[in-house]
Every structure is written in C-alpha cells, then in structure tokens.
Amino acid sequence: MQGRGITISVVEDIIKTGRRISSYMNRIRYYSDADKISVITEHDGTVVSVVRGVVK
Numbered sequence: 001m002q003g004r005g006i007t008i009s010v011v012e013d014i015i016k017t018g019r020r021i022s023s024y025m026n027r028i029r030y031y032s033d034a035d036k037i038s039v040i041t042e043h044d045g046t047v048v049s050v051v052r053g054v055v056k
Contacts, residue, residue: 006037006050014039029055 014037018030023040027048030039038055040048049055 006052010035010037011039011047011050015041015045023055031055 014030014032014035018032018039021029021031023029026043028041028043030041031037031054036054037050037052039050040055042048
C-alpha cells in the first residue's frame with residue numbers, strides 16, 4: 001500500500017467514509033470518489049486489497 005503512495009490513514013478513512021459495496025467471495029468493497037481508490041476487506045475488517053480506481 002504505502003509503496004504505491006497510499007497511506008494507512010487514507011485506507012482507514014475510505015473504510016469509514018467511502019461507499020460500501022458488496023463484492024465477491026463475501027468481501028466488502030469501499031470506494032472513495034475523492035481519492036479514486038478501492039479498498040476490499042473481509043467481513044471481519046481484514047484488508048485484502050487496496051487499488052487505485054474502481055474494482056469491478
């Protein structure tokens with residue numbers, strides 16, 4: 001994440017304030033329109049992936 005220029009605080013903010021969208025394999029996708037970043041988590045909150053743009 002940080003190697004891509006995405007800090008932990010940005011990821012935490014997206015999880016708190018981003019759009020929550022159901023994802024595949026019972027995971028949750030959060031998306032920030034402002035940052036154009038998607039965060040995918042397990043239902044227990046474990047971060048699985050962080051990518052720039054919209055994950056489809």
